[in-house]
Amino acid sequence: MPDTYVILLFVLLLAAAATYIVPAGTFEREVVEEVERVVPNTYSETEQNPTGFMDIFLALQSGMVQSGGLIFLVLFAGGAFEVVERSGAIKGGILRAVNKTRGKEFWLIALVSILFALGGAVGAVANSIIPFVAIGLIIARALKLDAIVAVSITFGATFAGFNVGFLNPYTVGIAQSIADVPLFSGMMLRIFAFVVIVGATIYYTWRYAKKILKDPAESLVGVLEEGGGDPSELEAPFTVRHKLILSFVALCLAFFVFATIQFQWSIDHMAAFFIIIGIGSGIIAGMDYNKLTMTFLEGCKNLVYGALIIGVARAILIVMENAQILDTFVYALSVPLEGLTPVFAALGMFVANGMINFLVPSGSGQAMIVMPILSPLADMIGVTRQVAVQAYQFGDGFTNSIFPTSGPLMASLAIAGVPWIKWAKWMLPLLLIWVVIAVIMLTVGVLIEWGPV
Template identity: 45%
Template structure:
């Protein structure tokens, strides 16, 4: 009886949670009127302020619930392919022993200083993100975090947190983000990357809070492994990597790691200078997998076997990504997103300046669950936020930072984020376990965000 009671109290699986959200989105379509803004047809589609109108809609039927899952898979096919290809490629590299031996050598040279390693790695990835490397790229580095966590006797949550949260500290601050920040400032009529000093300060505060939070968790599970949020299994069977402590770092391992780093460097260059994204990252990993197999002198059949084994381990996460995308697809088909935006922004225009700025920030915190794409969210809300900022008598730069903070903070827990679900799939961490870990940090980040929005209003954050 006790066992049955524990099973009933267990946190629902991510599939159950996402399907529940899918049903909620479907039900909302019967109560929220269908409406839409007119959008520009030149360049990236953006809404035209004041153009909202109700529209006739045939509505959603019961079959659309399940059809949206298929459409979610189609819409997120590039991310799903990336997860499968990366799982296969990393499995090949991991089979050579290069990653495990390299991380073990690093840990040995650092003499087990786990907090120093965690801080340095988080800082490096935070800077990489802050200078504009797109958030999709973080998926590529999660295996390194998992292997590092294994070597430090931590768990998969710590491995993901060291890399992913450091990375998203930079993403939330968006110091020199040419995509989301670039679009938002362009729509607001601001010079690209203007107002950087305040965002630099924001980045360091977010990163410091994140490092302290992650190090606290590391100390907790180091002192008592039973307190790990992963339970009795610190690394799930889906996580990449092994526990082999007897590896010796060889010259061949060094060559394979250099090739691995070179491939990632090529992608970072392409991301910054050539506009590369998910598809190119997937291609880079395919090249890396094949090249690593050749350097390790694996036969073609051995390569295929190891590649497929790694890809199979990613299937659960791949399905999660498709279903999560289905939620946003269903809401778009129900034509209720624009109605939500319009119905909330009209009352905001009557608020005092300080309350209005904070309300914009809070709105974007929650709207991010519906539209987790930063660039997509900017295209929807920034054309409305720009005249709203003028009416509230706050600078447009303040509206941009309130938008970007709202977009960045809840991205680390929203189940509709393809990047997050990909990261969790690669790391083998259930979404429910991750939320238990990350939600307090979201609250801390929200406090930091609130403080910086208040500062932006008080200093009349410019240039406009």
């Protein structure tokens, strides 16, 4: 597969070419409760304004500038979580939970899965799950299970939480910001969906693990042999400092949720708050100022690839906005959806986002591309923007667990030695369970007119 940047640059060229072919047009807009919304049935064609050669490259520059707040949110979040990770608090906390549940197979699988799912839901663990798969292998080997279980309780659980992302700045945070929905609003319904999806994932994994415990021949890839790996990797200190760091991060995130509701804090506040989290965690960890600075910057550097995707994706929209063809695409998409009920229209958004994720596996990049289209489309077809945000989130999250274009998935499978075909065979029934849950949640969201609450 071409690199994500290659795909996005190709789409940028297609968008520029489309400005010469697609009719320009606009909708009338009105401000409702301080949010600018499209007025249905007001589309009209305007004068064509095609994109010039230099405009393509100016759009890339403008895309980076206009997306500066979101780009720095991703970078600063990466820096903060790198400081927490380097302190050993996350690994120490997880391994303490592992050691507390030794000899209790179900509770061990459940507890480890919940911890990684929470990490995925708040954005603390996503791409960084890859090294933890090695720990999953040691746990699975100790339980006389196989590598699929190891991937499931680490990578699988992380993305079960990522599917909902009730406090994930990289996906839900960015999508809500673009959709003009209050930051992290609608959290209660998302937390409920998180509990159901993670619960289903744990049950599915445990059901498979029980079969292997009864008959090792039931394993799709063969039970892990004893003696492999280093059991000492399951031993790590979990000091008072580690507990203070995790408590500090949890309190900071809880306060931020409170502040978004009470003080209407925005994405910019969250980016600034991650600097506070990084500095505070480093001080508690006992890092000197040089180490704290370099660790924070290392975390930022690790996310430069994903952060700049936001700017490239924004450039595509700038080209379409400047040529006034974005509304034309929204109008063209709305026509076939007009005959559908809002429920089926929302489900259509969900399916479309899943398909887009095959080409653009970056959650933040996909949000930048689809949400400016989904937001006005939602206004026209009678779906709330909150539902549109979750349709995007489900479409992006679910397919990360099975599409071979997902870098974290393929890296995790490589570490565990699990062929993608074997994983897909195991994962497909669970994916269908997730889809059913998503359909129910989106349906409920449409019926209750799920808004910014």
